[in-house]
Amino acid sequence: MLRSNTMRHRELPLSADSSNLFLKVMISIAVFLFAVTLAGVLSINSMLVNWNSSILGSLTVQIIPVNGVDKLKAKNETIVQEQRAVALLEAMPETQKVTPLTDAQLEQLLKPWLGDDVDLSNLPMPRLIDVKLKKGAEINFMTLAEKLATVAPQASLDNHKLWLNKLINFAGGLKMLALSILVLVIGITSGAIFYSTQTSLGLHKDIIEILHLLGAKDTYIAQQYAAKTALLGFWGGIVGVLFAIPTIFVIAHLAQQIEGGIINEAHLSWGGWTAILCLPLFSMLVAMQTAYYTVKRTLEKMM
Amino acid sequence: MSNTPIIEMENVSIRYGRGPEVLRNINLSLQRGSFHYLTGKSGAGKTSLLSMMYLAQKPSKGSVSVFGNNVNFANRNALAMFRRRIGVVFQDFRLLEHSSAFDNVALPLRVCGMDEREIRKRVTELLKWVEIDRSTSAITSTLSGGEKQRVAIARAVINRPDVLLADEPTGNVDNDIAPKLMKLFVELNKLGTTVVIATHNENLIKEFRYPTIHLKNHSLSIINPEDGDEYAEI
Ligand SMILES: Nc1ncnc2c1ncn2[C@@H]1O[C@H](COP(=O)(O)OP(=O)(O)O)[C@@H](O)[C@H]1O
Ligand SMILES: [Mg+2]
Numbered sequence: 081m082l083r084s085n086t087m088r089h090r091e092l093p094l095s096a097d098s099s100n101l102f103l104k105v106m107i108s109i110a111v112f113l114f115a116v117t118l119a120g121v122l123s124i125n126s127m128l129v130n131w132n133s134s135i136l137g138s139l140t141v142q143i144i145p146v147n148g149v150d151k152l153k154a155k156n157e158t159i160v161q162e163q164r165a166v167a168l169l170e171a172m173p174e175t176q177k178v179t180p181l182t183d184a185q186l187e188q189l190l191k192p193w194l195g196d197d198v199d200l201s202n203l204p205m206p207r208l209i210d211v212k213l214k215k216g217a218e219i220n221f222m223t224l225a226e227k228l229a230t231v232a233p234q235a236s237l238d239n240h241k242l243w244l245n246k247l248i249n250f251a252g253g254l255k256m257l258a259l260s261i262l263v264l265v266i267g268i269t270s271g272a273i274f275y276s277t278q279t280s281l282g283l284h285k286d287i288i289e290i291l292h293l294l295g296a297k298d299t300y301i302a303q304q305y306a307a308k309t310a311l312l313g314f315w316g317g318i319v320g321v322l323f324a325i326p327t328i329f330v331i332a333h334l335a336q337q338i339e340g341g342i343i344n345e346a347h348l349s350w351g352g353w354t355a356i357l358c359l360p361l362f363s364m365l366v367a368m369q370t371a372y373y374t375v376k377r378t379l380e381k382m383m
Numbered sequence: 384m385s386n387t388p389i390i391e392m393e394n395v396s397i398r399y400g401r402g403p404e405v406l407r408n409i410n411l412s413l414q415r416g417s418f419h420y421l422t423g424k425s426g427a428g429k430t431s432l433l434s435m436m437y438l439a440q441k442p443s444k445g446s447v448s449v450f451g452n453n454v455n456f457a458n459r460n461a462l463a464m465f466r467r468r469i470g471v472v473f474q475d476f477r478l479l480e481h482s483s484a485f486d487n488v489a490l491p492l493r494v495c496g497m498d499e500r501e502i503r504k505r506v507t508e509l510l511k512w513v514e515i516d517r518s519t520s521a522i523t524s525t526l527s528g529g530e531k532q533r534v535a536i537a538r539a540v541i542n543r544p545d546v547l548l549a550d551e552p553t554g555n556v557d558n559d560i561a562p563k564l565m566k567l568f569v570e571l572n573k574l575g576t577t578v579v580i581a582t583h584n585e586n587l588i589k590e591f592r593y594p595t596i597h598l599k600n601h602s603l604s605i606i607n608p609e610d611g612d613e614y615a616e617i
Contacts, residue, residue: 286477290478290479291490294490295464295466297460
């Protein structure tokens with residue numbers, strides 16, 4: 081796009097514009113924020129992938145036995161709720177197979193804990209339903225728990241998974257927030273470039289008029305702005321990334337000290353680091369495009 | 384097609400802002416290869432008339448056509464292409480003050496993307512001809528008025544334009560170089576360039592006899608050298 085001879089000869093003394101320092105600092109801060117936020121988004125993503133895979137595939141629904149004076153009636157009620165839960169689970173499009181465990185299977189499971197001699201038929205036995213999910217199917221545990229409660233008040237979902245699901249929802253929200261910060265940062269920076277470019281065009285009105293009168297097309301002028309602003313974008317990006325890298329390490333270090341090993345699952349892949357290291361190129365492109373577009377748009381309003 | 388005027392104005396009026404009309408209902412048709420002086424008192428509208436020809440302004444009324452194209456209907460890129468064929472010596476030079484004489488003269492070639500080696504050859508040659516070769520790399524703001532004017536003239540003719548418009552081009556140069564610059568314009572005209580020169584220099588008008596576009600009372604009249612008395616009156 082930029083011919084070598086237009087690169088070497090820039091009639092517009094743009095490198096002396098007083099807004100250059102402001103833009104460079106602004107772009108540095110923007111790229112810094114962008115890099116740290118991007119690291120956050122990518123870490124949350126890797127965390128989400130891990131968590132999702134641990135709650136994908138299967139789940140267990142437990143029907144806690146109904147307590148009643150009439151043992152038989154209570155037991156029947158428990159079984160009715162189990163049947164309703166099974167019906168509901170089978171009706172879901174995400175399920176592949178729903179298997180209520182038989183009494184024998186339950187006894188088998190409980191024997192190691194209770195010993196051989198206990199007569200299980202006299203105990204209020206919980207019922208377990210094993211649910212196999214279709215490949216890749218994702219379930220919202222919270223809504224499932226709510227639905228189950230309406231047909232089988234005694235049903236309860238695997239606690240750990242329920243909690244993990246809440247965490248996933250939270251992290252998902254956090255990720256959306258971070259993504260909107262990324263968009264906002266790009267928007268604000270482009271806006272700053274737009275306005276300083278417009279100011280500069282006004283400042284160099286006389287030279288631009290001469291260029292036009294000598295037959296220069298708008299692109300000739302736009303290229304000079306694009307070249308200058310690309311440089312600002314690149315060096316601003318380098319500074320921003322240089323500050324962002326140690327910051328990301330400090331945040332990662334702090335996060336690892338949180339107990340529970342949840343955050344351990346968050347790590348930045350090589351792809352993530354590459355993306356962050358490529359940010360100066362990205363900021364260069366955004367700066368260049370914005371300046372180019374601003375010049376073209378502004379000049380179109382002149383004769 | 385060859386009969387199409389190079390520049391044509393039909394019922395052209397121009398005013399600045401809400402001010403009075405500087406020129407009113409102007410009709411003018413310049414044939415390819417013609418040579419005209421443009422005269423009139425200071426403030427008569429010479430620069431205004433030329434600026435519509437070099438496409439710096441559109442008329443407030445009427446239409447201006449260059450090379451057979453109505454500029455009211457031309458898009459920005461088309462206007463740029465027309466301007467490349469029109470060389471202009473501005474009354475106030477309009478040089479890039481912080482650039483060198485060389486870069487100023489090279490500008491019309493650079494905006495149309497000419498090869499830099501070819502540019503160096505052409506510009507060096509022309510600067511030598513207008514006797515600026517001593518200070519080609521000097522920053523323009525350090526040049527004298529006469530030197531600036533010669534740089535401006537060199538810039539106007541470097542691209543061998545179809546039309547040359549010069550707004551009082553001999554105003555600042557020493558009297559002995561004025562005829563030399565006039566000879567340049569005459570030579571270009573002989574090669575086919577259409578020339579219009581706004582001037583007050585009576586010596587030139589008498590020495591090189593060409594028809595005159597005279598501006599008075601917001602309108603225009605053409606006076607030919609044969610018209611004797613009137614011509615002498617200017
Ligand atoms: N940019 C401008 N804004 C307002 N008035 C102008 C402008 N340029 C010229 N004029 C007015 O138009 C009239 C003609 O000016 P000009 O075309 O420069 O005449 P000349 O070149 O013959 O001296 C003058 O009265 C001048 O004040
Ligand atoms: Mg004038």
